[in-house]
Amino acid sequence: MPLSGRHELLQAIQQLTRKHLHGKERPLRLAMVALLSGGHILLEDIPGLGKTTMALALANALGLTFGRIQCTSDLLPSDITGLSVFNRETSAFTFVRGPIFSHILLIDEVNRAMPKTQSALLEAMEERQVTVEGTTYPLPEPFMVIATQNPTEQVGTYPLPESQMDRFLVRTGMGYPPPDVEKEIIQSGSIRETLRHIPTMVTAAEILAARAAVAGITIAPTVVDYIYRIVAATREHPQVQTGISTRGAINLAEAAKVQAYLAGRAFVIPEDVQEMVVPVSAHRLVLGGELENPDKEQLLRVIIATIPVPRS
């Protein structure tokens, strides 16, 4: 079957949004996109909108291990990776694995960690391995980081530099749930407890198989050209200082493939690209300094609207 695991994954998303994560379909879907294309997701929103809940639910539903790091300004790299501890009985150092050795790693308030820790973290994200005291430890597969940050807080934070932002495949906000849904949530109260009992719907092996299926999805030259034109347009736009990088373009193509996979197609259509371009690319844009409080997503949408879609 060319699109193996798709059915199960879609069902998992459906189950989660129906039972546990009301009104969180879009971030959940984007998290799935990041997972299937081997990337990481940055959730940018104020606290209390269910970022952690979503990460937990996702980990449980997919039958994956879950680790969590709460970033503070005194967080050290070894707090994440783990460290060697002397064992008296064996008279040897044994490596105690840190929280990073999980399938799904939630890094809360990533902008509160000091740059040294941030960069260690992001390096691990990219390399998918951790080297401590000369020994390299591979991270589990699949591995996905869900980082969160609060965009409104400024004091005592170390904003992620642009180069680090580029390492996240997807950035999205959570957004407030719709009024009806929110009322429902208020009524039923916190669901943290019930999350522990979410049955496993997808196995890690299925996810890896789905990743293989995504890699096999065709992307036609016209669509590649479309992606290129989008990327080129962001580079030439007068209000943009630095446009989408080549890595950004690769990520966009991969995200579009996952979108096609989730839609049950073995090929990418331009609409997949359109769907993915804002979450995948907006955070990679560096705008000119003179713009007050720029809305990158809005600007990117404006740019996209000027580029004709390939139809043939």
Next chain:
Amino acid sequence: MVRIETILQFLIAGVALLGFIPLAPWLDRLPMVLVLLALAWGLYADRWGKPIPGHMATPLAIIIFFLYAIRVSPTNLVAPAANLLALLLAVRLATPRSSRHHLQIIALAIFCLAASSLFSIDATFLVCLVLQLVLAAVSLVFLTVADTAPDTTFGPGQLRTLIASALLLPLATAPLMVLFFLILPRTQFPLWNALAGASAGATTGLSDHIAPGSSATITENRVVAFRAAMPAQDPERLYWRGIVLNSFDGTAWVRKSPPPETPAIPAPGSITQEVYLEGIRSPVLPTLNIPRQLTGIRVLASPDLVFRPAVADRGKLRYGVTSVLLDTVAVHRGINRTFYCQLPPFLPPRLAATGRRIAREATGDEHALALVEQFFRQQKISYGTTGLPTGPTALDLFLFEKRTGHCEFFATSCALLLRQAGVPARLVGGYLGGTYNDLGQYYVVTEERAHVWVELFIEERGWVTVDPSRWAVNFTQARIAPPPGFLKRIALILDTGSYYWNVAVINYDLERQFSTANRLVTMSRGLHLTGPGRWIWPVLLSGATLLLMPFLTRQYRTSREARLVRKVLARVRQVYGIVPTPDTGLHALAGELNDPALCELVERYGAIVFQGRRLSRREASRLRQLCRQIGRRKKGLHSNEECD
């Protein structure tokens, strides 16, 4: 960088000027000066000053309108209208302008040009028309740009691109213009002059009333009388016959209805001419002496070989003439001698005495002629056009006192002397000589070449052409022009343009068209290819076409996919009235419209195209079928999600 407003100012000024130039000669002085002032003021005001405010200009325009409106009458309609047009143009030019006013100026300028064609049809008209159309088209493009972005400025590169694309407009209309040229009916006359019968100017030159001694000087009129397409001839024999004057009343020669006679002109050695007459100043058609036949228009021919148009047309005419270069016209069964020997009751005494002497001495008609010539040569009269004798005794003064005069004096005196001697004589008015244009192979004959000579009747021979002016001591210097100099040559080359304007535009008619078609047919029949040449050319041509085809079509070839998409979008527009924005993909469109056929089509199409394949012929035809079903299948079978 150039402001678009500045470009527009100059373009519009150009359009206005092109409308004004052809009309200018027919305008009153006031409107003419005002238009020029307004044009200059408009350009100046755009740059530095302020234009005349509109609230002042509007009442002014109304006053002007009434001023000219009261002058209008059924007989004087076009001239006030033309002046009014020019004045309105002036008002518009001098006042502030919005895009609407620019358009008004363009329209007024075109009207001005059109109005000029009511007065005269000239090659200038064509030049101005073409230039004006091109400029107007370019102006319209710039106006459109100015309307959407008034503060636009252009660099030289952008300006070039914009002008080039603007020029496509008139270029695209060129084939249509040619087509209309071929099929539209046309007039050979300036309409207004033809309708109102207005005189086209002072009638000097060929005249049907010859009165020597009526003025002291003759102003030479260099206006072109006619052009005659024909091979070059001996200039000595280039007598263009116009009118025959057969009666002298004591002061002037006039034409009376000629008595019947039957001239016999032999056919051999005939020369054909194609004459293009520039507006008829005298109601006769000039022909090369001696004309046998006139074709191309309906004419009234007199026995003394004078031709008049049957319809009193005015303006440019074209006709063919067959002539024989002879100096004698034989007449069957003789002539009415008494009619051609009539003399006025009073003749100048010395002239009468000379006549009587010749009559006494002459032994026959030919001897009388010889005696007359001898008399002229003895008097040593010179040919001149200034210091002419005037008054009732002008002929006497001419022969015996001043001894200078022009052809009218010579011809009149000669004919009177001959008539006294009993020799029938008449005056022939026409033209002498002409400038040959080698480029166009035609003669240009100007009004200054108007000439009068004598025909006398000699029994057994007929009417003999005699030019008494040749007996002047200085005739060769005075009348036979020297070979054309440098400037004259240039003038001749310029004249060629005017000639072809007449040939190709003014006198172009159905007959011409048929003859051209016939010639083409004959030419193609004459084209007999034999031997290898019969197939080499077709093979070479088709080979070259085949080789060039891919290059020629590459740019314009649209893929099967693009054609299908165009069809689908057209169908969508037809059914739903929706034109998707360029950033709307087909799948998004299908999802939005939720049309089952479109959804199916898009799914199938996307599965082929976005997998990197091309449509096969069969797939394309299947998809086209689906395309036709857009809007026909029932909705709701597919949900939105499935459609995506």
